[in-house]
Amino acid sequence: MLLLPESPADRYQLVHDYLVSFIRQQQGNEILAELQQARTQLKQEQEARQILEKANREAEAKVKQGRNRLLVSSGLSICLLAVTVLYASSLFQQANSAKVKQQESENKLTEAQQGLREVNQQKQQTETKLADNLKKAQVLENKSKDLAQNFRVALKNRQDAEARFKAAQQQTNKANQNLLAAKADLDKVNQEAAKLQEKNAEAEARINAATVKVKEAEEKAQQAKKQQDEAEAKARQADETLQQAKIELANANQATKIAQAAQKEAKQGTELERAGVNALRQFEYAELEALVSVMYSAKELKSLVKDNRPLEKYPAISPIFALDSILNKITERNQIKGHQVSVLSVSFSPDGKTIATASDDRTARLWSLDGQLLRELKGHQGSVLSVSFSPDGKTIATASDDRTARLWPVQSLDQLLVRGCEWLKYYVKNPSATEEDRKLCNDIK
Secondary structure, three states: OOOOOOOHHHHHHHHHHHHHHHHHHHHHHHHHHHHHHOHHHHHHHHHHHHHHHHHHHHHHHHHHHHHHHHHHOOOOOHHHHHHHHHHHHHHHHHHHHHHHHHHHHHHOHHHHHHOHHHHHHOHHHHHHHHHHHHHHHHHHHHHHHHHHHHHHHHHHOHHHHHHHHHHHHHHHHHHHHHHHHHHHHHHHHHHHHHHHHHHHHHHHHHHHHHHHHHHHHHHHHHHHHHHHHHHHHHHHHHHHHHHHHHHHHHHHHHHHHHHHHHHHHHHHHHHHHHHHHHHHHHHOOOHHHHHHHHHHHHHHHHHHOOOOOOHHHOOOOHHHHHHHHHHHHOOOOOOOOOOOOOEEEEEEOOOOOEEEEEEOOOEEEEEEOOOOEEEEEEOOOOOEEEEEEOOOOOEEEEEEOOOOEEEEEOOOHHHHHHHHHHHOOOHHHOOOOOHHHHOOOOOOO
16 A cells, blocks of 8 residues: 655655656666676676766756646646556566565675676677666656656646645545544544443443342242242141141040049049948948948039939949948937037927937036037036926926936027027127127027
């Protein structure tokens, strides 16, 4: 690629330099070729070089004239420059090739020294070629004249070139301004794009990180769900096992309770059986005590068979048998206890509601039928041997071994209560008496 200067003068200088270089390289190549054949021809070649240099100087002078003219104008036409550039490019390539050949000729200089004698024989040929080189220099000079003529033609197109150049310059300025503005916008866009790219990179990194975390969270959630399902299944299984265990425990507890109840009932039944047998034995010497004992046993047995079970399933049968036997055989109604020693005599009042007893403890006592002590008669100095009610029941006669018999007035319970309240009439009014004591005689008249 060949970069062309913007200035027409610079472009002309470039073309001129290429032409001069080409001419010099062309001449140099031919001279170096002769130097390869003979060192003795160097002087002649130097003369030829001087001739060529002279021609080149003349060509350069003409080129300088054309360049000065080109500086006044504004530049060569586009078509001429293109042709010139192509031609100069060709010359440049030839010049490069000449440089290569020059290097090769220098390498062969030593060989030329060895063939010095052979070169002397080819002297005539060299002179002929020198003449040809002079002709070629003339041709090059003619070409330089043609170039000068072309430059003169280019000068005629100065006005058009200047106008076109100015227009192109204006367009170039506008283009440059637009380019600068576009570059500024592009810089801004690039900066924003860079920022957006950085933000996008950060966002993408965050998204990737978030995606990884989401995947990890999903995996953990799946694992947790799996563990939860397993835990729920185990919990359900455990609940079922627990419920079954509870049922079995309840059944076991129920069975235990039933067994304990049965065991307790069996134990109680055994005790009741023993109590019934003992009551029958006791009945032989203590009827009432045996009846009381078997009554307790019968009541306890009744409490055990509240479920209306049949008789053959009762835990004990002897209390029933003993109670039935005792009730069929018992004659004793009540026992009156209170004397300290032997009771020697007993007598019922005419109305049958009071019992009088005489004892070896020197007292006679009056009892109600339920065994409550109503009155104690004291006065005898010896044992009271006998006691008896008068036919009207108002007097009791007692006989004692102290050689006396005594009569005792008998009052009813109501009479005694009246006498008692009469005796307590001051006490129940005393402020120290309780409220209950104060009301003791309210209903007794």
